[in-house]
Amino acid sequence: MTKKKIDFTNASTTFYFDAAFEYLEKITSKESTIILTDENIFAKNKKRFKGWKTIVIQAGEQHKNQATVDNVIGQMISLGADRKTWLIGIGGGVITDMAGYIGGVYMRGISFGFVPTSILAMVDACIGGKNGVDVGVYKNMVGLIRQPSFLLYDYSLLKSLPKQEWVNGFAEIIKHAVIKDAPMFKLLEQYKLSDFQKDTALLNKLIQRNALLKSKVVQADEFESGERKLLNYGHTLGHAIENDYQLPHGYAVTIGMVVAAHISEQYTGFSATERLVNVIKKYGLPTFLQFDAEKALQNMMADKKRFKNEVHYVLLEKIGKATVKPLTIEEIKKALPQP
């Protein structure tokens, strides 16, 4: 196990990498803790949850809403949770987003921590303190920024993670590498998904690198004014096509990354699109979609990250280095791949 403490503006988070689930008992006690998890994770880990007060919710993004939050809070009240109770979210990003939100508002805030069980949660969702729920079709419309007290990484939990979810999570890993970490990009070129699935030491190296990369970006810019925007690479277009084409998030992001790489060629002289495309393909993710550009632009204009008539587009200068460029809708339209 490797322990690392990261200080944020108002709080610090302790990371326990390559730890055992059972180590939870060293961090908190069973009596003063409530676990929040979903039905899939609970079903695969019944023994591990023995003796812990556990609230199990239905799996899936469609349950990441205020109705579920109210239901969980009702159960917490029944279980006698008070200001000293710890809430631990054990699951993918849906669970960690909700556990962080509930932890932030229950009795005006109690301590909370996460045990991420999906690749996406390990490298992205559980880091940075953003949490919240969806309101109708509007994703993450309500929530707060509040850091978890701890994150515990037990890679044996990934044994039951469906292949599709491994693939989905690797989209964010490729994103991290291409915007900030050229040596990690090389690592991704050198190995393939099954290598990481088979070799826990190799996986640990990759996950730690990603978790610390995101933590450092957040640390530098907790409330998202500059550096943190780089994490949005591939997401401007990704978000604009994800719902309309019913794409898994990772798919939308890699399609968006390739389009952003092409736009980069025009604005920064980026010249490694082919290397990026090859890595995306190798990890089983898509690099192209025939989409309705007009509709995508409309969606971009409706995005909460828009600034007046401009979109802060994240572009690549080279592998491992990204930059933000304000582009008008007309400029984006011109730069999009023509049908």
Ligand SMILES: NC(=O)c1ccc[n+]([C@@H]2O[C@H](COP(=O)([O-])OP(=O)(O)OC[C@H]3O[C@@H](n4cnc5c(N)ncnc54)[C@H](O)[C@@H]3O)[C@@H](O)[C@H]2O)c1
């Ligand atoms: N807060 C942030 O900064 C941030 C960043 C990125 C994404 N997110 C959020 O994360 C969510 C997506 O996260 P996700 O992809 O982990 O989704 P998820 O939590 O829905 O998990 C995906 C599926 O895998 C199952 N699963 C998870 N771990 C498993 C395991 N070990 N074994 C078997 N099944 C398992 C879940 O039950 C679910 O069906 C979205 O709601 C998104 O908004 C938040």
Ligand SMILES: [Zn+2]
């Ligand atoms: Zn994403």
